[in-house]
Amino acid sequence: MIDPQDPHDPRRPVVRPRRLRTTPAMRRMVAQHRLDAADLILPAFVREGIAEPVPIGTMPGVVQHTRDSLRRAAAEAAGAGVSGIMLFGVPEEAKKDAVGTPGTDPDGILQRALRDVRSEVGDALVVMADTCLDEVTDHGHCGVLDAHGRVDNDATLARYAEMAVVQAEAGAHVLGPSGMMDGQIAVIRAALDAAGHRDVALLAYTAKYASAFYGPFREAVNSSLTGDRKTYQQDPPNAREALRELELDLAEGADMVMVKPGLPYLDILRQIADVSPVPVAAYQISGEYAMVEAAAERGWLDRERAIEETLMAFRRAGAEMVLTYWATEFALRLRAGRG
Ligand code: PBG
Numbered sequence: 001m002i003d004p005q006d007p008h009d010p011r012r013p014v015v016r017p018r019r020l021r022t023t024p025a026m027r028r029m030v031a032q033h034r035l036d037a038a039d040l041i042l043p044a045f046v047r048e049g050i051a052e053p054v055p056i057g058t059m060p061g062v063v064q065h066t067r068d069s070l071r072r073a074a075a076e077a078a079g080a081g082v083s084g085i086m087l088f089g090v091p092e093e094a095k096k097d098a099v100g101t102p103g104t105d106p107d108g109i110l111q112r113a114l115r116d117v118r119s120e121v122g123d124a125l126v127v128m129a130d131t132c133l134d135e136v137t138d139h140g141h142c143g144v145l146d147a148h149g150r151v152d153n154d155a156t157l158a159r160y161a162e163m164a165v166v167q168a169e170a171g172a173h174v175l176g177p178s179g180m181m182d183g184q185i186a187v188i189r190a191a192l193d194a195a196g197h198r199d200v201a202l203l204a205y206t207a208k209y210a211s212a213f214y215g216p217f218r219e220a221v222n223s224s225l226t227g228d229r230k231t232y233q234q235d236p237p238n239a240r241e242a243l244r245e246l247e248l249d250l251a252e253g254a255d256m257v258m259v260k261p262g263l264p265y266l267d268i269l270r271q272i273a274d275v276s277p278v279p280v281a282a283y284q285i286s287g288e289y290a291m292v293e294a295a296a297e298r299g300w301l302d303r304e305r306a307i308e309e310t311l312m313a314f315r316r317a318g319a320e321m322v323l324t325y326w327a328t329e330f331a332l333r334l335r336a337g338r339g
Pocket of ligand 1: 130132133134135142178179213214215216217229284285286287
């Protein structure tokens with residue numbers, strides 16, 4: 001008999017964690033986290049004035065939708081069990097101006113697309129709108145500029161407030177203010193409430209870092225930006241600051257919070273998920289998508305396994321929701337039992 005009191009008894013059996021890894025059924029049974037289509041949100045681009053979807057070269061498999069193809073993509077996402085869709089509008093170039101007029105025009109492309117998608121899917125998908133000016137300004141910044149060419153925080157808030165009401169009126173269930181202006185959640189909440197849109201929820205881009213991984217998105221929205229967003233988006237060395245942004249967003253009325261980009265900021269996601277009293281999302285952004293697609297195209301990665309592993313990383317790090325350009329594809333894969 002071994003001595004049960006003696007951890008150093010040389011006859012004690014080796015502890016074998018590998019026993020729980022022996023078969024697929026065993027691994028499945030003991031998996032701590034699972035992926036579900038309901039965790040996924042599809043970001044989608046809709047462009048004004050095109051007759052056919054336009055492929056985005058830096059994001060193979062992703063397109064700028066026509067209004068019709070967007071409707072179909074939304075219906076397909078809903079059918080696959082995806083939870084939500086986050087819409088980005090790309091106006092005709094000539095309509096962009098310094099204050100982003102297409103963003104507050106009830107007939108702007110994003111507002112039209114919101115109405116289209118709501119009429120197509122109703123409440124079957126949570127329909128979300130990007131509440132930001134960069135897609136609609138001729139300078140490509142997320143806000144309006146002051147006399148020195150700097151992004152003017154408070155003048156921008158006034159534009160966001162208008163934009164939010166127009167998006168809510170077009171049928172958005174959720175707004176995603178992504179411009180990282182200070183006070184944006186409070187101002188947008190107040191504007192929505194004053195206009196009677198008390199049930200429209202806010203998904204705050206709480207911790208949004210100034211990242212090189214947004215690169216392909218610039219093509220996706222035909223961005224006019226020269227320069228960078230370092231005076232308003234967070235600086236990559238700063239982790240603690242994300243918790244400060246969380247506190248502010250919660251105090252201002254955020255219903256959900258987001259961390260963005262995803263993979264390079266899993267530490268931030270973990271910290272926020274540990275303390276957030278509201279649901280937490282991660283945005284797997286354009287550059288993250290492009291990296292996997294490019295490597296897979298060269299045969300350097302197993303595409304399907306890499307996609308699944310990245311999505312699992314977000315769940316493991318504490319996100320309830322993941323915005324990913326693979327949302328529909330992955331949801332279909334889960335349905336087919338290959339997830
Ligand atoms: C700003 C916005 C950006 C993204 C989502 N909202 C671009 C930026 O901040 O530069 C990036 C999404 C992606 O890269 O997939 N409206």
